Amino acid sequence: LDNICRFVEDPLGYIKFIMPWGEGELADCQGPRTWQAEILAAIRDHLQNPETRFQPLLISVASGKGIGKSALVGMISQWAMSTCSDPKVVLTANTEPQLRTKTWPEVNKWFTLALNEHWFNLEAESISIKDPTRKRLWRMDRIAWSENRPEAFAGLHNMGKRIVVIFDEASTIADKIWEVTDGALTDEKTEIIWVAFGNPTRNTGRFKECFGRLKHRWLKFQIDSRTVEGTNKEQIAREVEDYGGEEEDHVKIWVRGLFPSQSSKQFIPSDLVQAARKYKALAYESLPKILSVDVARFGDDQTVIGTRQGRKAMVLAKYHGFDTVQVAERTIEFILKEKPNAVVVDGDGLGAGVVDQLRARGYKCFEFHGAEKAN
Template sequence: MSRSPTASPRPASAPSAETDDLEAQLVDDIGSFTHDPYGYALYAYPWGEGELKGVDGPRDWQRDVMNDIGGHLSDPETRHQPLMIAVASGHGIGKSAAISMIIDWAMSTCDDCKVVVTANTENQLRTKTWPEVSKWRRLSIVSHWFTTTATAIAANDAEHSRSWRADAVPWSENNTEAFAGLHNKGKRIVLIFDEASNIADKVWEVAEGALTDEDTEIIWIAFGNPTRNVGRFRECFTRYKHRWNARQVDSRTVDGTNKQQIAKWAADYGEDSDFFRVRVRGMFPRASSLQLIPTDWVAEAIRREAVHGLSDALVCGIDIARGGDDDNVIRFRRGLDARSIPKIKIPGSETRDTTLFIAKVCTVVQEHRPDAVFVDSTGVGGPVADQLRRLMPGIAIIDINFASASPDAHYANMRTYMWWRLRESLRAGLAIDDDPLLEAELTSPEYGHNQRDQIALEKKDDIKKRLGISPDDADALALTFAFPVMKSNHTHDQGSALLSEYDPFRS
């Protein structure tokens, strides 16, 4: 650090000599942390005050990563060799805060430092990663040295505003120029991949090829939840582990994480389940060839934006509980949007009180007036469907027996067929709500082949025996894929009478 990048005018309320002395001292202090990001973090932020009240410094794992960077840069033998750090972790450990503090240190302690930040999706980058980066930049003691916008941080020195900066750059497999141009010879480059598990391999390859400048401090850090057991992020811990400083952080070991929620997940799913491995232990899911729906497909469905077409029908699926601790679940889906209308859960114990239960279901269905309602008619569901048809004659109520024949001979039964269509919809762009229980239900079922070589989904009772959970919510969502549904051209209030905007008597 040779100088301050500030071009801010001198405060009128302070004597100029005193201001200059304070600024000069600040420059010297910050310069002493050129190869010490942890020391910088302790110095630069108002720990214990305001937004950091009750916090006395970076978390232990954040300190370790910062010290790895400091040790690498302080050693003349490694300083100009690329440092590549991969951190796979559970949820809630403070990844975005770590990213932000490292970026702030890198820019504040090196002239003309160049930083590029990307994430798994543009939405993640825009709404989660960059706001956190901006927050820590604002909290920094040298916040006046830089200007922060919605997509960049740049030095206030006009002569260096293009060369001394950090940029939030969405990635694209068809447009990798931003990552191919990561050159800053003789100075410092920092590349951050947030939620790295879902960044395309091609982007990794292009970025790696660009980080070749000699006599340059090069730091590449990949953070993320380990949602995929394939891809370049996974290979940081396997095939390329000799090149990466890789660590896995268990949420249970980190101060400030929600230990009550973690304990609940452990009790519900088991500590060795893929759900718990990914969300808590920071471990990659098992490479199970039997898992019907890949974990990373579900993770992506949770993150993506919910959209649907104007011509998409609104479809309702109702999974009927058999009593006990299972739930009745009512799900709605419009095209690829299964998130916007919240699901409704009714305890299975209420199924016995048929009158009250039917009344609740009717209230929910009539509120949204879907184009079709698919009801699980297996067992006690048949009489429920009959009652719904009687009470709501203007709405199409269709019985679906999970064990009945599939319309496609490749599948052993109707339930397998619906789940497979749900699976393919998740791959095609379906958006679902961020519900840990739904995520677990979708990723738990396994499949095989029967004697006729048909695909056969694991039975619901077998899933419950194996995992202790019944996929009621996921079954309700799968029901919305029973058959294709056209958007209605009539109102349910007028039975099947067609409505038209054309009025033959209008002049």
């Protein structure tokens, strides 16, 4: 017990100490793989720094397949449960079968391998300390997420102790679950660690945003399967060749640990969008100016008014909750200000009302119908 207490803030040292490396099932392993050790060391450095210890640590890992993600889930869980009293550890995955048949058995394996395996009760949906007076407080739970029941992820607070949240195959976990989990990051004087693992199968959603819009909040790792010990490099090379090379989305996702250029619902690939954002339009001033109006239909969508002149595109205004009369009035204001050569309005749904309003007031506009055939 005294030896284990030395590793309260050092998961890397703990895993090296507590696991029977070089013996039995770990006969061919002398310690965690290099990338696993880097993440365990990052947790150590965060906890050992007084300025960051009680600030949430958010780690996102996008990788190719076969690198040992579930093994690291097991290591982090075993350390979290063994070196703090009354910790709260929660694990979820993209699907209930993934959680039940793949991730959870791997977690159980690492608890069984550890020198202190006798400390814990390993059950179908939870792991708890054997002390009957503490098992309700000192526990790890696997929870299958449901977008319709996000409240299952509420109540993760554990003031003054330790919270560890682990997402496996995070790319396809609904944004709503991420949002509810955000609420667990507010306890003071609490060790809070949130780790999201996954193959980067989708270029939209919160997992992607860990490497984009929210990258300043997350400690990010993108791992190529070919750089990891124990992966079959010859088979991976054949796969890269069979799927057409390094830039193919299959290779980006399953080998390189990169997000795909294009999602299944996306018309314009993300890499082209990123390149366009860096482009500086020149000599567009003498070209025709087009005013466009994209009318919001429902929910969180916004009505957007913008212009395009040659290769120069600008968003002029965004509105939420406006009716067709209000949108028409704002459009007329921009017609008078921008003096466009043409006005194009999304004429489907509520947009038809905006078209009618403009024409009734004597303004010419072209209707755009996205689902129609080209002429």
